[in-house]
Amino acid sequence: MLVFNNQQRSGYEEIASYSPSYYRNIKEMDAVFQLAGWLIDLMAQDMENMVAFQFLKYMDDETLTRYEAFLGMATDRSKTLDERKDYVSAVLIGSGKVSADKISGLVNQFSGCMCDNIVLVEDMLHIRIATYEDMRLKLRDEIHDLIRQKVPSHIEICVVFDRMMAGEIHFGCTLQETDIVEIRKR
Numbered sequence: 344m345l346v347f348n349n350q351q352r353s354g355y356e357e358i359a360s361y362s363p364s365y366y367r368n369i370k371e372m373d374a375v376f377q378l379a380g381w382l383i384d385l386m387a388q389d390m391e392n393m394v395a396f397q398f399l400k401y402m403d404d405e406t407l408t409r410y411e412a413f414l415g416m417a418t419d420r421s422k423t424l425d426e427r428k429d430y431v432s433a434v435l436i437g438s439g440k441v442s443a444d445k446i447s448g449l450v451n452q453f454s455g456c457m458c459d460n461i462v463l464v465e466d467m468l469h470i471r472i473a474t475y476e477d478m479r480l481k482l483r484d485e486i487h488d489l490i491r492q493k494v495p496s497h498i499e500i501c502v503v504f505d506r507m508m509a510g511e512i513h514f515g516c517t518l519q520e521t522d523i524v525e526i527r528k529r
Contacts, residue, residue: 354387355380399428399435407431426482429453433489441493446470449489453482468494470502478504 352360359367359376366372395401402410404424411418411431419427433452436445443461450458450472460471470490487502494500 353380354383357383399432402428421481425454430485430489433486436493441495445493446490449493450486453486456486463498466497467499467501470500471505472502473505473507475507475509477506 355377358379359373362372362376367376392403396403396406399407399410407424407427408418411427414431414434416431416434422430429452433449436449436452446461447458450456450470455474455476455478457473457475458470459473460469462469472486483504487500490500490502
């Protein structure tokens with residue numbers, strides 16, 4: 344994410360361009376320009392990070408840990424950074440009335456998951472989630488707990504995880520014996 348778009352030239356080149364050209368021939372001035380340019384590059388990178396870390400997608404580990412503490416969540420170090428981001432993103436899905444779209448959006452925040460069927464039969468909410476990779480049991484429990492938090496307590500939940508596999512199937516046939524084979528275009 345580039346906010347300030349100051350990557351055209353380095354801080355050294357920026358500082359040196361504002362001074363007389365003969366200053367570059369003086370070693371002491373050139374050293375001052377290099378130090379100032381290095382500091383400008385550091386400040387520009389820090390400003391870029393400060394803006395980027397406002398968004399969950401771009402947060403690093405330290406910023407995400409502080410954000411989890413702000414939300415009152417425990418940091419789980421056994422998860423990868425992307426799994427932690429997925430969980431925080433799912434927690435931030437809106438509150439209020441629960442709909443199939445909200446539940447589907449909550450589940451779809453997790454990578455490798457797709458909620459394809461949500462049906463309410465009397466007091467039982469049936470949710471079918473397709474996963475496209477091996478999912479740890481702990482992550483399945485977290486998804487179930489998140490859904491449980493969003494759904495009113497008088498409704499029971501039945502969550503089913505289907506593991507989807509991709510592959511190709513090839514069929515073949517052989518022609519044994521025939522008198523006439525007629526092929527027509529439809």
